[in-house]
Amino acid sequence: QITLKESGPTLVKPTQTLTLTCTFSGFSLSTSGVGVGWIRQPPGKALEWLTLIYWDDDKRYSPSLKSRLTITKDTSKNQVVLTMTNMDPVDTATYYCAHFSSGLIDDAFDIWGQGTMVTVSS
Protein backbone atom coordinates (compact mmCIF):
# COMPACT_ATOMS: atom_id res chain seq x y z
CA GLN A 1 0.00 0.00 0.00
CA ILE A 2 1.46 3.32 -1.09
CA THR A 3 1.11 6.29 1.23
CA LEU A 4 2.58 9.78 1.21
CA LYS A 5 2.47 12.49 3.83
CA GLU A 6 3.55 16.10 3.62
CA SER A 7 5.09 17.93 6.56
CA GLY A 8 6.43 21.39 7.20
CA PRO A 9 5.50 24.80 8.55
CA THR A 10 1.93 25.98 8.38
CA LEU A 11 2.91 29.65 8.47
CA VAL A 12 5.84 31.41 6.81
CA LYS A 13 6.66 35.08 6.49
CA PRO A 14 7.04 36.89 3.18
CA THR A 15 10.55 36.56 1.68
CA GLN A 16 11.27 33.45 3.74
CA THR A 17 12.13 30.06 2.27
CA LEU A 18 9.59 27.25 2.56
CA THR A 19 10.83 23.70 3.10
CA LEU A 20 8.35 20.84 2.82
CA THR A 21 9.07 17.16 3.25
CA CYS A 22 7.15 14.32 1.63
CA THR A 23 7.62 11.06 3.54
CA PHE A 24 6.39 8.01 1.72
CA SER A 25 6.04 4.27 2.10
CA GLY A 26 5.07 1.32 -0.06
CA PHE A 27 7.46 2.05 -2.93
CA SER A 28 11.06 2.85 -3.67
CA LEU A 29 12.17 5.98 -5.48
CA SER A 30 14.97 3.98 -7.03
CA THR A 31 12.54 1.83 -9.03
CA SER A 32 12.48 2.56 -12.76
CA GLY A 33 9.45 4.55 -13.86
CA VAL A 34 8.68 6.00 -10.45
CA GLY A 35 8.61 9.67 -9.49
CA VAL A 36 7.31 12.01 -6.82
CA GLY A 37 5.76 15.33 -7.67
CA TRP A 38 4.57 18.43 -5.85
CA ILE A 39 1.32 20.13 -6.71
CA ARG A 40 -0.30 23.09 -4.96
CA GLN A 41 -3.78 24.54 -4.77
CA PRO A 42 -4.57 28.06 -3.53
CA PRO A 43 -7.86 28.29 -1.62
CA GLY A 44 -10.76 28.00 -4.05
CA LYS A 45 -8.49 27.73 -7.07
CA ALA A 46 -7.15 25.11 -9.45
CA LEU A 47 -4.35 22.61 -9.05
CA GLU A 48 -0.93 23.82 -10.14
CA TRP A 49 1.96 21.46 -10.90
CA LEU A 50 5.24 22.59 -9.34
CA THR A 51 7.95 19.98 -9.77
CA LEU A 52 8.71 16.30 -10.30
CA ILE A 53 11.70 14.12 -9.47
CA TYR A 54 12.23 10.76 -11.15
CA TRP A 55 13.88 7.57 -9.96
CA ASP A 56 17.01 8.44 -11.96
CA ASP A 57 17.22 11.90 -10.29
CA ASP A 58 15.91 13.68 -13.38
CA LYS A 59 14.17 16.81 -12.13
CA ARG A 60 11.52 18.93 -13.83
CA TYR A 61 10.26 22.30 -12.70
CA SER A 62 7.34 24.52 -13.61
CA PRO A 63 8.82 27.10 -15.99
CA SER A 64 7.06 29.93 -14.19
CA LEU A 65 8.51 28.96 -10.79
CA LYS A 66 11.77 27.30 -11.76
CA SER A 67 14.01 30.00 -10.29
CA ARG A 68 12.44 29.55 -6.85
CA LEU A 69 12.10 25.76 -6.61
CA THR A 70 14.44 22.94 -5.66
CA ILE A 71 13.48 19.30 -5.32
CA THR A 72 15.69 16.60 -3.84
CA LYS A 73 15.27 13.00 -2.81
CA ASP A 74 16.71 10.84 -0.06
CA THR A 75 16.05 7.29 -1.18
CA SER A 76 17.36 5.77 2.05
CA LYS A 77 14.89 7.82 4.12
CA ASN A 78 12.01 7.54 1.64
CA GLN A 79 11.70 11.30 1.52
CA VAL A 80 11.43 14.03 -1.07
CA VAL A 81 12.09 17.63 -0.08
CA LEU A 82 10.73 20.75 -1.77
CA THR A 83 12.20 24.17 -1.14
CA MET A 84 10.62 27.35 -2.42
CA THR A 85 12.42 30.63 -1.92
CA ASN A 86 11.15 34.18 -1.54
CA MET A 87 7.67 33.24 -0.38
CA ASP A 88 4.83 35.66 -1.06
CA PRO A 89 1.21 35.78 0.13
CA VAL A 90 0.13 34.54 -3.32
CA ASP A 91 1.95 31.29 -2.50
CA THR A 92 -0.62 30.56 0.20
CA ALA A 93 -1.99 27.16 -0.76
CA THR A 94 -2.40 23.52 0.10
CA TYR A 95 0.72 21.70 -1.05
CA TYR A 96 0.40 18.07 -2.12
CA CYS A 97 3.00 15.47 -2.91
CA ALA A 98 2.03 12.57 -5.13
CA HIS A 99 3.44 9.30 -6.42
CA PHE A 100 4.02 9.44 -10.17
CA SER A 101 3.99 6.40 -12.41
CA SER A 102 5.73 6.93 -15.72
CA GLY A 103 5.00 4.49 -18.53
CA LEU A 104 5.88 4.28 -22.19
CA ILE A 105 2.67 5.95 -23.32
CA ASP A 106 0.80 6.84 -20.18
CA ASP A 107 1.64 8.31 -16.84
CA ALA A 108 -0.19 9.77 -13.88
CA PHE A 109 -0.09 10.98 -10.31
CA ASP A 110 -1.76 7.87 -9.02
CA ILE A 111 -1.51 8.27 -5.25
CA TRP A 112 -1.67 11.60 -3.39
CA GLY A 113 -0.82 12.73 0.08
CA GLN A 114 -3.43 14.45 2.21
CA GLY A 115 -1.87 17.85 1.59
CA THR A 116 -0.54 20.50 3.94
CA MET A 117 -1.85 24.05 4.12
CA VAL A 118 0.80 26.77 4.04
CA THR A 119 -0.09 30.37 4.78
CA VAL A 120 2.27 33.21 3.88
CA SER A 121 1.71 36.19 6.10
CA SER A 122 3.69 38.61 8.20
Added chain:
Amino acid sequence: SSELTQDPAVSVALGQTVRITCQGDSLRRYYASWYQQKPGQAPVLVIYGKNNRPSGIPDRFSGSRSGNTASLTITGAQAEDEADYYCNSRDSSGNHRVFGGGTKLTVL
Protein backbone atom coordinates in the same frame (compact mmCIF):
# COMPACT_ATOMS: atom_id res chain seq x y z
CA SER B 1 -2.91 30.74 -18.24
CA SER B 2 -3.03 26.98 -18.55
CA GLU B 3 -2.02 25.10 -21.69
CA LEU B 4 -4.95 22.79 -20.99
CA THR B 5 -8.40 24.33 -21.19
CA GLN B 6 -11.49 23.03 -19.40
CA ASP B 7 -15.02 24.35 -19.14
CA PRO B 8 -15.41 25.88 -15.67
CA ALA B 9 -18.71 24.19 -14.92
CA VAL B 10 -20.90 21.40 -16.25
CA SER B 11 -24.16 19.97 -14.96
CA VAL B 12 -25.89 16.64 -15.51
CA ALA B 13 -29.17 15.12 -14.43
CA LEU B 14 -28.93 12.17 -12.09
CA GLY B 15 -28.44 8.97 -14.08
CA GLN B 16 -27.61 10.72 -17.33
CA THR B 17 -24.32 10.83 -19.23
CA VAL B 18 -21.91 13.75 -19.10
CA ARG B 19 -18.68 14.47 -20.93
CA ILE B 20 -16.01 16.73 -19.48
CA THR B 21 -13.43 17.96 -21.97
CA CYS B 22 -9.84 19.15 -21.86
CA GLN B 23 -8.26 20.91 -24.83
CA GLY B 24 -4.62 21.52 -25.62
CA ASP B 25 -2.10 21.07 -28.41
CA SER B 26 0.00 18.66 -26.35
CA LEU B 27 -2.95 16.25 -26.23
CA ARG B 28 -2.33 15.43 -29.88
CA ARG B 29 0.81 13.64 -28.70
CA TYR B 30 0.22 12.75 -25.05
CA TYR B 31 -2.60 11.21 -23.09
CA ALA B 32 -4.32 13.05 -20.29
CA SER B 33 -4.98 11.76 -16.81
CA TRP B 34 -8.10 12.79 -14.92
CA TYR B 35 -8.56 13.58 -11.23
CA GLN B 36 -11.66 13.90 -9.10
CA GLN B 37 -11.54 16.24 -6.14
CA LYS B 38 -14.28 16.60 -3.57
CA PRO B 39 -14.37 19.52 -1.10
CA GLY B 40 -11.70 19.31 1.54
CA GLN B 41 -10.13 16.19 0.03
CA ALA B 42 -7.03 15.39 -1.98
CA PRO B 43 -7.48 14.64 -5.69
CA VAL B 44 -8.06 11.05 -6.75
CA LEU B 45 -6.95 9.59 -10.07
CA VAL B 46 -9.94 8.27 -12.04
CA ILE B 47 -8.61 7.78 -15.60
CA TYR B 48 -5.14 7.58 -17.15
CA GLY B 49 -3.64 6.63 -20.47
CA LYS B 50 -5.81 5.60 -23.39
CA ASN B 51 -8.69 4.60 -21.08
CA ASN B 52 -7.45 3.00 -17.88
CA ARG B 53 -9.18 3.03 -14.52
CA PRO B 54 -7.29 2.50 -11.27
CA SER B 55 -8.57 -0.19 -8.98
CA GLY B 56 -11.72 0.91 -7.17
CA ILE B 57 -12.88 3.44 -9.76
CA PRO B 58 -16.37 2.59 -11.06
CA ASP B 59 -16.67 1.55 -14.69
CA ARG B 60 -19.07 4.41 -15.36
CA PHE B 61 -15.92 6.53 -15.73
CA SER B 62 -14.20 6.34 -19.10
CA GLY B 63 -11.71 8.35 -21.11
CA SER B 64 -11.08 9.11 -24.76
CA ARG B 65 -9.08 11.39 -27.02
CA SER B 66 -9.76 13.00 -30.39
CA GLY B 67 -7.33 15.44 -31.95
CA ASN B 68 -6.40 18.03 -29.34
CA THR B 69 -9.23 17.13 -26.99
CA ALA B 70 -9.30 14.60 -24.16
CA SER B 71 -12.63 13.67 -22.65
CA LEU B 72 -13.81 12.14 -19.41
CA THR B 73 -17.24 10.55 -19.71
CA ILE B 74 -19.44 9.55 -16.81
CA THR B 75 -22.18 7.20 -17.97
CA GLY B 76 -25.06 7.23 -15.50
CA ALA B 77 -23.85 10.01 -13.20
CA GLN B 78 -24.45 9.49 -9.50
CA ALA B 79 -24.85 12.06 -6.76
CA GLU B 80 -21.44 11.10 -5.38
CA ASP B 81 -19.83 12.10 -8.67
CA GLU B 82 -20.45 15.77 -7.92
CA ALA B 83 -16.93 17.16 -7.63
CA ASP B 84 -14.22 19.15 -9.37
CA TYR B 85 -12.45 17.35 -12.19
CA TYR B 86 -8.97 18.18 -13.43
CA CYS B 87 -7.03 16.95 -16.44
CA ASN B 88 -3.25 16.68 -16.44
CA SER B 89 -0.74 15.99 -19.17
CA ARG B 90 2.58 17.18 -20.53
CA ASP B 91 2.93 20.70 -21.81
CA SER B 92 3.65 21.51 -25.44
CA SER B 93 7.41 21.06 -24.91
CA GLY B 94 6.82 17.58 -23.53
CA ASN B 95 9.14 18.30 -20.65
CA HIS B 96 6.77 19.52 -17.95
CA ARG B 97 3.41 18.67 -16.50
CA VAL B 98 0.39 20.94 -16.58
CA PHE B 99 -3.11 20.84 -15.11
CA GLY B 100 -6.26 22.15 -16.69
CA GLY B 101 -8.22 24.83 -14.89
CA GLY B 102 -10.75 22.32 -13.59
CA THR B 103 -14.44 21.64 -14.21
CA LYS B 104 -17.03 21.78 -11.45
CA LEU B 105 -19.57 19.03 -12.05
CA THR B 106 -23.03 19.46 -10.58
CA VAL B 107 -25.39 16.48 -10.49
CA LEU B 108 -28.99 17.71 -10.57
